[in-house]
Amino acid sequence: MTDQGKNSERWYHKGPVLMRGRQVPKSTTDQRLLDDKGHADWLHTDPWRVLRIQAEFVEGFGALAELGPAVSIFGSARTPTDSPRYADGVELGRLVAEAGYAVITGGGPGAMEAANRGAREAGGTSVGLGIELPFEAGLNPYCDLGINFRYFFARKTMFVKYSEGFLVLPGGFGTLDEVFEAVTLAQTGKVTGFPIVLIGTEYWAGLLNWLRDSVLEGGMISADDIDRLYVTDDLVDAVEHVKRESARVRPETPKQPE
Incomplete structure (x- = not known):
């Protein structure tokens, strides 16, 4: 001193x-x-x-580095297990796994559990990236590989780095956060050829109308930014869109399981 x-x-x-x-x-x-x-x-x-x-990034990179092609599926943790949306999540997880991708979710209940369940029951790789929250405890029982994070930003990095696209079922603030972060990364060129599919035209209609009528009309974004969001009710079409976009950017696409 x-x-x-x-x-x-x-x-x-x-x-x-x-x-x-x-x-x-x-x-x-x-x-x-x-x-x-x-x-x-x-x-x-x-x-x-x-x-x-640093430890969270090291653990995440180490656990996922050899995962292979993967798709992240998002949706509400509050989706009831006896609802049609839960059934859609199970079917979506199955379709993604059968297309040769690992399924990555937030590892929680509801739509996340449904997607993990569908992937696991189809013989695919089911991954859960959990987060410490006061109102959610632990990973769902359908995760073959699970990582719990303290920090949202470390967890978000893993979703984007190890996914070839996002499939988004109806959800709340957490789901919207992932959607808009992915759109922002694509808009700013931080990621390229990153498909984002919103599943449920009726559910997402209000958001898309607001983006067109208020945000686009106000000059805050361009029409191309909205076009980054692909909307469908068809689960098969949703998975096919991810495959098409992946093939457009990467010559080699995942092979069908034998």
Whole structure:
């Protein structure tokens, strides 16, 4: 620690970090390390969180690196198991698996569980990328490979990095968040040839009308941005659209299971 400046303001170097004035700590790192009367608050500081964030990326990359072609399926965690939408999720998971893709979901209940179930029952690879939330606990029982994340941004990276497209069943804020993030990445050129399919024309009609009548008319987006969202009621058509777009960008498409 040294004195510098007219007012002898205190400066403190902590590795590459320079601190001054009120930022100067009242104790040294060694003192805090050796003081057995200290608390475990250091576990919750931002520098320590960086290591946790790094660990989540390492674990995610390591677990999914050899997954092969995959498609992410999104939808509401609140979808009842006895509803037609749950049945659609099961069928969609089956169709994706039979097309040669692994199925990735958020690993939760409802539509996510349905898609994982369909993929697993069809003999495909069923993946769940969970997130710690106060109102949802654990991964659904149909995940063959599951990862739980603390941080949304690490989890979102895995969805985009390891998916060749998104299939989106009716859902709420979490589902909308994934849709608009994917559209933004495509719009800004961060990802290319990334199909996004909204399943359920009636459910998504209000959103699309608003995008056309308010957002597009207001000059906030272009018509091409809306065209990135492919809407259908046909589950087979939804999967075929992903296959077509994948083939357009990548010469080799997944082979049918033998």
